[in-house]
Amino acid sequence: MASRRFSKGVTSLVLLSSFAAPSFAGGLERGGYNIDQLFDTSPFSFQSGVTYVTPQRKLKDVRDTNTSIFTGGGNLNSRPNSADETSNYTIPYIGFKAGFGDAIDCLVDYSEPFGGHSDPGLNWAGANDNIETEIKTRNYGGTCSYRFDVGPGQLRFIGGAFYQEVEGFKERLVSTLPLLLGTGTGVGRLDLEDSGWGWRAGLAYEIPEYAMRASLVYNSRVKYDDLTGTVDLRQVPVVPIYGGLITPVSGSAEAPDSLELKVQTGIAPDWLAFGSVKWTNWSVLQSVAFCPTNGLSCPAGGLTSLDLLYRDGWTISGGVGHKFTDQWAGAVSLTWDRGTSHGYGAQTDSWTLGVGAAYTPTEHIEWRIAGAVGLLTSGSSGVLTQDGVTYGDKVSYSFGNDLVTALSTSLKVKF
Secondary structure, three states, X not given: XXXXXXXXXXXXXXXXXXXXXXXXXXXXXXXXOOOHHHHOOOOEEEEEEEEEEEEOOEEEEEEEOOOOXXXXXXXXXXXXXXXXXXXXXXXXXXXXXXXXOOOEEEEEEEEOOEEEEEOOOOOOOOOOOOOEEEEEEEEEEEEEEEEEEEOOEEEEEXXXXXXXXXXXXXXXXXXXXXXXXXXXXXXXXXXXXXXXXXXXXXXXXEXXXXXXXXXXXXXXXXXXXXXXXXXXXXXOOOOOOOOOOEEEEEEEEEEOOEEEEEXXXXXXXXXXXXXXXEEEOHHHOOEEEEEEOOOOOOOOOOOEEEEOOOOOEEEEEEXXXXXXXXXXXEXXXXXXXXXXXXXXXXXXXXXXXXXXXXXXXXXOEEEEEEEXXXXXXXXXXXXXXXXXXXXXXXXXXXXXXXXXXXXEEEEEEEO
């Protein structure tokens, strides 16, 4: 039988390993939504942490499949047919949890749940499709729970809301004609930003004596109904109507909703098993078109668009934790994430092994460190027809099995 002392010593490792392992999931997933600090048994706790991720996706066999100097950027097949697509990134987290009496707990937190950064550069055969694209989010959340005795444990109702900001840009080579004429670089740029609200609701059941907890939490979509920005074509004056101008544009999109089941239980003195299953509705992000807002006509498919064409994501994780001493505990986890690309894009299935440790020098301080190494599986990207519209006709490429690594650390103060 696991003891209550065991549950305090090892369950913190569950938070650590789950935080580190899935840091390169499909879609625009980064840290995702994480409210595990809400279950902290201390009356008050402050936690701050950061994860550093180094994906190493390399594109090869790149072929410019639209060589038109006007619609395809020109013939780029004389440029390198390989590129490093991904860039390193960090994921910060700050949270403060407070307990009120024996029944109510509340958590306020800051995170960056979604994002993406692709930076293959200008000197590759697919520059007509992408030079650099980056999307960032900032999430400010508030979540509370109410718990009461049911049977041998406690049932907890969970509810909350969050405010989310998004911003991003994309650059691509629109045409090589300005380079030939000496009138510009031929590079166009899209900038965008918006904000929106979301909510969450869930249930959890806990039996502290056995270090057992099961939780099911739903996070709603965030609607970006006023996704505004600009299309900068000052370096592409040859484009009809919009060439040489900065044009204000708008569009709409949604950050996906998700449903996650997490389970943990003591399996022997000082040993804990844990696992989770998460569904994320990435299929809400297909092609996001942007149209002018200054009275100019909007071309079919928008003046420009972000073509993502995601399918839903599934993430399954499991592992074990062990308390070695009153100060030290460790955990190991394995995570599988189903890729959200299906013939267009480079987000295939991934497998990630995470290892973490927690050091508790006093009952008020806990330091955590974790590392992860993952495999990004191979695949290819090319033409994809969806709802009668053709995508991916500018460039095709393939990629092999690539590595991703991550390192995270956090400090929690309990009082």
